Amino acid sequence: MGDRSASGLAGASGAASASGLAGVAGAPGTPGISVRQLTKTYGRFRALHRVDMEVAPGTFLALFGPNGAGKSTLLGIIAGLVRPSRGQVFLDGEQITKDRDEDLGKRIGALSYQTYLYDELTVLENLRFYGRLFGVENREDRIGSLLHTVGMEARSGSPVRTLSRGMRQRVALARALLHDPDILLLDEPYTGLDQDALVMLKTVLADRKKTILLVTHDLVRGLESADRVAILNRGRLVYEAETSELSPADFEQTYRDHAM
Amino acid sequence: MRSMLAQSWQIYRKDMLVEYRTRERVVTMFVFSLIVVIIFNFAFNAGADVLQRVAPGMIWVAFAFAGMLSASRSFSPEIDRGTFDGLLLAPIDRGSIFLGKLLGNVTLIGLVQLAVLPLFVLFFNMTILPYLSKLLVIFFLGTVGFSSVATLFAAVAVNTRMRDVMLPVLLLPVASPVLIALVETTRTTFEGGDWQDMTNWIRLLSVFTVVFLVASVMLFEYIVEE
Numbered sequence: 001m002g003d004r005s006a007s008g009l010a011g012a013s014g015a016a017s018a019s020g021l022a023g024v025a026g027a028p029g030t031p032g033i034s035v036r037q038l039t040k041t042y043g044r045f046r047a048l049h050r051v052d053m054e055v056a057p058g059t060f061l062a063l064f065g066p067n068g069a070g071k072s073t074l075l076g077i078i079a080g081l082v083r084p085s086r087g088q089v090f091l092d093g094e095q096i097t098k099d100r101d102e103d104l105g106k107r108i109g110a111l112s113y114q115t116y117l118y119d120e121l122t123v124l125e126n127l128r129f130y131g132r133l134f135g136v137e138n139r140e141d142r143i144g145s146l147l148h149t150v151g152m153e154a155r156s157g158s159p160v161r162t163l164s165r166g167m168r169q170r171v172a173l174a175r176a177l178l179h180d181p182d183i184l185l186l187d188e189p190y191t192g193l194d195q196d197a198l199v200m201l202k203t204v205l206a207d208r209k210k211t212i213l214l215v216t217h218d219l220v221r222g223l224e225s226a227d228r229v230a231i232l233n234r235g236r237l238v239y240e241a242e243t244s245e246l247s248p249a250d251f252e253q254t255y256r257d258h259a260m
Numbered sequence: 261m262r263s264m265l266a267q268s269w270q271i272y273r274k275d276m277l278v279e280y281r282t283r284e285r286v287v288t289m290f291v292f293s294l295i296v297v298i299i300f301n302f303a304f305n306a307g308a309d310v311l312q313r314v315a316p317g318m319i320w321v322a323f324a325f326a327g328m329l330s331a332s333r334s335f336s337p338e339i340d341r342g343t344f345d346g347l348l349l350a351p352i353d354r355g356s357i358f359l360g361k362l363l364g365n366v367t368l369i370g371l372v373q374l375a376v377l378p379l380f381v382l383f384f385n386m387t388i389l390p391y392l393s394k395l396l397v398i399f400f401l402g403t404v405g406f407s408s409v410a411t412l413f414a415a416v417a418v419n420t421r422m423r424d425v426m427l428p429v430l431l432l433p434v435a436s437p438v439l440i441a442l443v444e445t446t447r448t449t450f451e452g453g454d455w456q457d458m459t460n461w462i463r464l465l466s467v468f469t470v471v472f473l474v475a476s477v478m479l480f481e482y483i484v485e486e
Contacts, residue, residue, distance in 0.1 A: 079349060080348070080349070081345055081348055081349065081485070082485070083485045100354075100481065102351050102352060102353060103351050104351065105349050105350050105351030105352070106351045108349065110345075110349050112342075114341075114342030114345065115342070116342060116343050116345060116346025116349075117343070117346075118274070118278060118341075118343055119341070120277075120278045120281045120282055121274070121277065121278065121281075125277070129270065129274050130346065130350070132270045133267065133270055133271075133347070133350040133351075133352055134350055134351060135351065175346075
């Protein structure tokens with residue numbers, strides 16, 4: 001089953017060695033995401049506790065866990081939105097948790113249940129605004145192409161407030177991909193999407209040139225899209241495996257064993 | 261620095277477009293300032309002499325509270341709708357977010373001043389034209405200085421549970437020197453005083469503005485990070 005116990009992941013080098021990435025991810029000049037001994041506390045509450053995790057370049061990792069497990073906090077730290085209490089995160093071998101690197105934003109695309117879109121602006125105005133902030137070249141062409149990809153060309157002039165939840169999520173996907181990031185951080189990206197949009201999202205996520213970290217409660221979708229799965233519970237990484245070694249039924253049982 | 265200003269301009273432009281479509285902040289600020297003018301006009305219905313002595317204080321009470329409304333609303337909708345994280349994810353100096361928001365607040369307070377100051381003149385029977393150039397300098401310095409500290413503290417307060425209460429509690433003690441200087445310089449101007457009569461107050465205003473502007477740009481990154 002490829003099951004790795006919590007104890008195997010808690011050690012300082014446990015995640016790297018166990019995943020076969022020891023000495024690769026996190027080393028200077030090496031791409032991918034490397035999380036080392038990451039701890040985040042809010043007052044007395046420990047959201048993350050000594051998390052070690054490796055996501056090799058081009059890998060799609062789906063991260064599962066119950067509410068309050070620390071999944072979104074982990075994503076927030078990697079995205080540079082949340083400062084960790086202890087530990088480090090490396091992107092492309094560079095430590096990003098020490099000093100904020102402005103260019104970090106160029107490498108990361110984030111899509112969550114929050115669309116980051118302004119209701120009062122039109123779809124096009126939102127994408128142009130973010131395109132300017134992210135320094136996107138050939139902005140108009142890029143926006144046009146992404147609106148075509150997400151099927152929102154016809155609504156480009158509509159204010160975002162007039163769009164349905166699913167349509168907003170499509171535009172948010174276009175926003176996340178606008179600057180063609182190497183790394184995609186997805187926090188419940190399936191929220192509100194209809195069947196067509198889910199197929200479109202699946203196609204986008206099949207692009208193996210990107211390193212993808214997905215946080216979701218949808219075990220089936222996560223399992224069918226990802227190369228690797230991990231379970232976070234009470235701030236600790238308690239399970240990690242290759243999806244090729246798992247069947248949906250086995251994984252549901254494994255999830256119940258580790259997350260309940 | 262140039263790219264920082266360009267990024268600030270993008271954020272400012274976006275904020276102004278949103279405000280143009282909603283008119284949420286500017287209407288609230290205008291109505292608040294108008295109510296202050298009307299209430300104080302009735303409260304001090306004691307003759308032109310008294311009115312002119314208290315007018316500078318009333319003007320800056322109205323604009324300070326209108327400024328607080330503007331500063332608070334420059335962050336709270338972004339936090340509530342989650343768009344602020346979208347700004348933080350961008351590959352920009354976070355100081356440029358502060359500068360964009362500051363510029364927005366200065367613009368809106370300036371617009372409200374333009375609309376309300378003539379009403380002050382009308383209601384309080386004041387003469388303004390001979391002192392217009394001096395007042396422009398004082399109002400500009402004061403608005404930038406007050407907005408700098410208000411924008412910074414609005415960013416601090418917006419992530420607290422009692423953000424509406426926290427902003428005045430944090431802001432007013434720190435902004436008191438600039439408000440006192442503004443009242444003194446405005447009063448001296450209305451009394452026909454010259455620049456020499458208010459040198460120390462102008463110095464205080466200038467130093468306060470520069471110190472808070474620079475400190476706020478530098479501190480903003482640490483304030484917005486969880």
